Amino acid sequence: MGDFMIVKDLSDDFPMIRKVNYLSTASIGLVPNPVIETTKNFFTEMARKGTLALDEEKEVKIYENLRKEGSQLLNCNPKDIAVFNSVSEALNSVAWSLELKEGKLVSTEIEFPSVSYPLFRIAENENITVKLVKADNWTISLDEILAEIDETTKAVFITHVEFLTGQQHDLKKITDQAHDFGSLVVVDGIQAAGYLPIDVRKLGIDVYITGSYKWLLAPFGTAIAYISKDLYEALTPTFVGWRSSEDMWDFNPLELKFPPTAMKFEYSTSAYGVKIGLAEAIKYLHEIGINNIYHHNMKLSELLINELKSIENVRIITPEKKASIVTFKIKDVDLRKIGEELRKLKRPIELNIRQNMIRISLHVYNTEEDVLQLIENLKKLFKRRNA
Numbered sequence: 001m002g003d004f005m006i007v008k009d010l011s012d013d014f015p016m017i018r019k020v021n022y023l024s025t026a027s028i029g030l031v032p033n034p035v036i037e038t039t040k041n042f043f044t045e046m047a048r049k050g051t052l053a054l055d056e057e058k059e060v061k062i063y064e065n066l067r068k069e070g071s072q073l074l075n076c077n078p079k080d081i082a083v084f085n086s087v088s089e090a091l092n093s094v095a096w097s098l099e100l101k102e103g104k105l106v107s108t109e110i111e112f113p114s115v116s117y118p119l120f121r122i123a124e125n126e127n128i129t130v131k132l133v134k135a136d137n138w139t140i141s142l143d144e145i146l147a148e149i150d151e152t153t154k155a156v157f158i159t160h161v162e163f164l165t166g167q168q169h170d171l172k173k174i175t176d177q178a179h180d181f182g183s184l185v186v187v188d189g190i191q192a193a194g195y196l197p198i199d200v201r202k203l204g205i206d207v208y209i210t211g212s213y214k215w216l217l218a219p220f221g222t223a224i225a226y227i228s229k230d231l232y233e234a235l236t237p238t239f240v241g242w243r244s245s246e247d248m249w250d251f252n253p254l255e256l257k258f259p260p261t262a263m264k265f266e267y268s269t270s271a272y273g274v275k276i277g278l279a280e281a282i283k284y285l286h287e288i289g290i291n292n293i294y295h296h297n298m299k300l301s302e303l304l305i306n307e308l309k310s311i312e313n314v315r316i317i318t319p320e321k322k323a324s325i326v327t328f329k330i331k332d333v334d335l336r337k338i339g340e341e342l343r344k345l346k347r348p349i350e351l352n353i354r355q356n357m358i359r360i361s362l363h364v365y366n367t368e369e370d371v372l373q374l375i376e377n378l379k380k381l382f383k384r385r386n387a
């Protein structure tokens, strides 16, 4: 038990976990009470008081604070952080501003659609091709990714942790090879940031994007991106608006001069309350410690995988190089029905069913008991079915 006590009891901050076994963070993370309060208070103040609650100085500070927290999460300079409204927006913004005229874009065939779709649109230009590395048994081989990175490759778009299978990619090896060929690496880290220690400088990545509402435990509506200094200096954003200007408070419609930082990718008014919420949530995670959360989550993932191995007909899909997502199939079973039955329990179990697989996410508020309750009930359900 001791090993599972790295993280203290968080049920006061996430009261629902007393009643529900929540294994669904890869879909939506729970937001801790202090973050809900901060976000709610800002929304209420804003709604009631308008500019009395949000003046220019305050607005600048909201972004500065989020850039500071984001830079500590990813280990970079706050000037390298751009604030967006969603991961898809950030991916599109970066992808289009590469202004590619020819060459190959590399990704994998099991990515989240927000990663591959922008590439398909860009490849409507006949001189650009997209190569999606094939999965073998839901696993993408590093060697096959590396084999696709050659002198024609302009950029690799990949998730740090695969949304469906929890496979964790070796970003350092991918980046080293990509840079040898003058190619960029753009990473979607929404299934990684919040529990995996991330050091964008050590990894040498060009762009690392993550969003608020999963493992970072913040509300919907914001995302941050690390963009390397070399890259943001070289790129011109495709989308622009009043916040694109270095002197945005001058509201000068006659001249557009970008700021000399990654901020040049920010362009519009947005939901400021969730920006405050995300900064607060990152602070909350840092107070517990990302390393502590990582060890906690990995211990739970390992326990789950070991226990699943004792259930007949279960096939684990998550590969060896895993993270906090564990995915499995069960032969000859209607998984939707299993999901429904688990929701009917006295302490309901909330999980995800995707492409006829069960996806379990284990985060800081989960415990050893959560894993064992799931296993016990899966075993009971199969016994009933086989009787």
Ligand SMILES: Cc1ncc(COP(=O)(O)O)c(C=O)c1O
Residues within 6 Å of the ligand: 026, 027, 085, 086, 087, 088, 089, 112, 114, 115, 159, 162, 163, 188, 190, 191, 211, 223
């Ligand atoms: C890997 C990955 N990228 C992006 C997203 C969605 O990002 P957004 O809704 O912020 O555009 C998801 C959501 O499940 C995801 O799993």
